[in-house]
Amino acid sequence: MIRPLVTRLFDRMHAHPLFRAHSRKAVISLPFVWLLIFMLLPFFIILKISFAQMGIASFLPLTQFKDGVLALNLDLTHYQFIVQDQLYFRTYLNSLKCAAWTTAWCLFIGYPFAYFMARAKATVQPALLMLVMLPFWTSYLLRVYAWKGLLLNGGLVSTILIKTHLDWVLLQAEVITERGMFMNTEFALLVGMVYTYLPFMILPLYATLSKMDGRLLEAAADLGATPWVGFWKVTVPLSKAGIIAGSMLVFIPCIGEYVIPELLGGPQTLMIGRVLYDEYFGNLDWPMASSVAVVLILLIILPLAVFNKYQAEATEVRP
Amino acid sequence: MTLRALVRTGVAKFFGRAWLVAGFVFLYVPIVALVVYSFNASPMPVVWAGASLRWYRELPHDQELLRGVWLSLQIALYSAVGAVVLGALASFALVKYKRFWGRTLFAGMVNAPLVMPEVIIGLSLLLMLVSMQQSLGFPQRGMFTIWMGHVLLGMAYATVVIQARLQDLNPELEQAAADLGARPIQVFFLVTLPLIVNALVSAFLLTFTLSLDDVVLAAFLNGPGSTTLPLVIFSRARLGMRPDINAAATVIIAVVSVVVVGGSLFIVRTERRRAAEIAAAQRA
Numbered sequence: 001m002i003r004p005l006v007t008r009l010f011d012r013m014h015a016h017p018l019f020r021a022h023s024r025k026a027v028i029s030l031p032f033v034w035l036l037i038f039m040l041l042p043f044f045i046i047l048k049i050s051f052a053q054m055g056i057a058s059f060l061p062l063t064q065f066k067d068g069v070l071a072l073n074l075d076l077t078h079y080q081f082i083v084q085d086q087l088y089f090r091t092y093l094n095s096l097k098c099a100a101w102t103t104a105w106c107l108f109i110g111y112p113f114a115y116f117m118a119r120a121k122a123t124v125q126p127a128l129l130m131l132v133m134l135p136f137w138t139s140y141l142l143r144v145y146a147w148k149g150l151l152l153n154g155g156l157v158s159t160i161l162i163k164t165h166l167d168w169v170l171l172q173a174e175v176i177t178e179r180g181m182f183m184n185t186e187f188a189l190l191v192g193m194v195y196t197y198l199p200f201m202i203l204p205l206y207a208t209l210s211k212m213d214g215r216l217l218e219a220a221a222d223l224g225a226t227p228w229v230g231f232w233k234v235t236v237p238l239s240k241a242g243i244i245a246g247s248m249l250v251f252i253p254c255i256g257e258y259v260i261p262e263l264l265g266g267p268q269t270l271m272i273g274r275v276l277y278d279e280y281f282g283n284l285d286w287p288m289a290s291s292v293a294v295v296l297i298l299l300i301i302l303p304l305a306v307f308n309k310y311q312a313e314a315t316e317v318r319p
Numbered sequence: 320m321t322l323r324a325l326v327r328t329g330v331a332k333f334f335g336r337a338w339l340v341a342g343f344v345f346l347y348v349p350i351v352a353l354v355v356y357s358f359n360a361s362p363m364p365v366v367w368a369g370a371s372l373r374w375y376r377e378l379p380h381d382q383e384l385l386r387g388v389w390l391s392l393q394i395a396l397y398s399a400v401g402a403v404v405l406g407a408l409a410s411f412a413l414v415k416y417k418r419f420w421g422r423t424l425f426a427g428m429v430n431a432p433l434v435m436p437e438v439i440i441g442l443s444l445l446l447m448l449v450s451m452q453q454s455l456g457f458p459q460r461g462m463f464t465i466w467m468g469h470v471l472l473g474m475a476y477a478t479v480v481i482q483a484r485l486q487d488l489n490p491e492l493e494q495a496a497a498d499l500g501a502r503p504i505q506v507f508f509l510v511t512l513p514l515i516v517n518a519l520v521s522a523f524l525l526t527f528t529l530s531l532d533d534v535v536l537a538a539f540l541n542g543p544g545s546t547t548l549p550l551v552i553f554s555r556a557r558l559g560m561r562p563d564i565n566a567a568a569t570v571i572i573a574v575v576s577v578v579v580v581g582g583s584l585f586i587v588r589t590e591r592r593r594a595a596e597i598a599a600a601q602r603a
Contacts, residue, residue: 031412277535
């Protein structure tokens with residue numbers, strides 16, 4: 001009953017010359033225009049605001065037309081301040097350092113994990129994949145919050161670390177400042193970051209490793225390579241796309257992370273995401289917050305380009 | 320096989336299993352601890368004082384939390400719909416049309432929110448909306464602006480999921496339908512859509528949970544009276560551990576797990592049925 005009606009409707013719609021000429025354009029332009037307005041335009045707006053002077057209630061306009069003279073007021077003091085101020089410089093550096101450490105640990109834990117997952121029996125692989133993805137579905141805010149309970153004095157992980165004297169090692173590594181105190185330290189921040197971003201590393205790695213042809217390793221072995229050599233000369237180079245995509249998926253968002261430093265790192269953590277947030281909500285200084293964001297974008301633009309190149313190759317997961 | 324080789328493969332196997340188990344312990348211990356401590360009778364976060372349902376009994380009386388839940392569910396539903404529609408269109412554009420003006424820019428913009436720090440998206444979107452409001456008088460900050468942010472974020476994830484599925488699609492199926500006289504729009508609704516419906520469902524679930532989970536964008540884009548559930552939880556979690564958050568968290572995790580596992584089972588089942596249908600059609 002309804003089906004022929006719908007088909008007739010489609011027929012007429014499709015016969016319409018306007019539709020014929022524009023269906024392709026519509027498919028492309030609808031998401032394109034949406035992204036141009038809500039993704040690209042906002043960046044130009046913060047770029048503009050970052051050069052604006054802060055007035056009493058809001059910022060002043062950049063251009064002024066008076067007595068036939070067009071004046072352009074570019075206020076560079078915010079950028080000057082970012083470059084000259086020690087605290088900003090250290091915060092950017094510390095954010096990069098923290099993101100780099102997180103990426104390194106995720107790779108160290110995630111690569112063997114993805115490797116063994118890809119080599120597990122074909123029947124259990126979908127279940128393993130599901131198990132990696134399930135925490136990813138449950139709220140990350142709640143999972144970060146859960147670490148608070150584990151790291152507080154008397155918490156499970158805190159107790160284990162003290163009993164095994166691993167807190168002494170952490171103290172020597174200078175990620176905690178006092179034995180037995182883990183909350184609000186670099187250690188807590190790093191654990192939270194690695195924990196949150198580990199699935200982002202595992203999934204692209206697993207995707208490339210599971211697509212690998214096992215006969216290549218056999219060929220390497222036949223040609224006299226030990227398993228160790230075969231791993232480094234065959235497996236690792238073939239998973240390059242996964243390594244790069246996974247690292248970028250961890251590294252880039254980590255630089256600007258806000259929630260994890262706020263909940264686990266404590267008030268003295270120098271992370272640029274926090275500074276930006278405080279600049280906006282605490283000081284209500286829009287031009288300053290915009291300048292901080294623009295510099296942050298400049299920092300991530302190169303890794304972003306690398307990510308785009310390898311993303312398509314690696315993020316496809318085939319269970 | 321020599322004894323040495325046997326020992327070596329045995330050790331490798333053991334090492335592999337141990338690494339996987341340790342990894343899963345790392346991933347799941349915090350979640351288990353969160354759930355266990357929600358049944359703690361003591362209001363002290365790490366002191367166990369016996370099992371109790373006290374915090375669950377208090378949940379239905381927590382007005383702030385309930386308002387947050389209702390608002391978040393609405394926003395999540397609308398943003399999942401928006402993100403899946405836009406994500407599907409974007410995937411079609413990227414997979415079907417290999418060349419069009421600005422394709423590289425388009426692909427870059429679609430992917431950017433996957434990695435772009437949320438503080439940047441939040442701040443830039445907010446400042447744009449504020450400028451818009453100053454010159455046009457709308458939109459007021461609130462549910463609608465949060466929705467915009469979530470659609471933007473969700474669209475990127477939806478595109479990844481749907482795009483992967485579209486790339487795997489056998490083009491012969493669509494060609495066959497066209498050869499049999501189906502118009503392009505019929506091909507889409509009768510052939511393509513049923514084939515990608517699984518990807519649409521998983522994209523919907525993913526964007527729904529993303530929206531339900533987001534703190535940073537909501538913090539920038541919310542207005543008076545639009546405090547979402549994650550904002551309520553975050554503002555309480557900042558102050559310390561509270562057992563009522565654990566109880567709320569357990570309920571959320573339980574609901575999400577049931578929905579995700581159910582959704583996955585549905586996807587696996589339809590996938591099998593479709594594979595069987597295709598195999599039967601090929602035999603015939």
